[in-house]
Amino acid sequence: MSSESPQAQPPSAVPGAAPVRHPYLLLWRWRRNPLRRPSDRLGAWVSLGLVLAVLVAAPAAMWGVGDSAYRHYRSTAEHEARSRDHRPAVLTHDAPRHPEPGSDEAKKARYPVPVRYTGPDGVSRTGTTEVRPGLAADSTVLVWVDAQGRLTEPPLTAEQIRSRTMGWAILAFLGVVLAGLAAHAATGLVLRRRNLAGWDAAWADTAPRWSRYP
Structure with missing residues (x-):
């Protein structure tokens, strides 16, 4: 009796494991394909613009707010040292x-x-x-x-000035990042509603033609 070697089977998915995604799938909005809508391309450009804006604005806000906070607390400490x-x-x-x-x-x-x-x-x-x-x-x-x-209280110390300055600088950095995330979410919501409205209009145009067939 001749034995046949079993054919190779595709590996089974591990229960609970995340699906494997190719890197190019993350850039599908940039690739040419018949399913890409103008809103998809607009969303991609908006996302890219927000990322670049946050990368530039967050460090600038962190430095600007931190510098202003340092000047304020240093002036406060000098005034307290003179008046106390x-x-x-x-x-x-x-x-x-x-x-x-x-x-x-x-x-x-x-x-x-x-x-x-x-x-x-x-x-x-x-x-x-x-x-x-x-x-x-x-x-x-x-x-x-x-x-x-x-x-x-005693006048502000150098350590207290540094701590408070860093606190305001970090808050400014996080504020810009959160603003960017909020803008991205708002843009996505607007585009999603626009797509849904387009689908509704397309279906309203297509549904009567489908109803002609028994």
């Missing part, structure tokens, strides 16, 4: 003790405590500032005071 003063203040109450003295958390913890200090005008004032845990009443700490004699 570091002054001694005396605790009027004991600061709470941390439940885990000596721990890393205790070293970073700060508790609000009432203090008494002298403002730039020489008048004694009271306020609340954050101090290390465990400080006893009548201990002296340094506080920042503004020109009106109110307790305030």
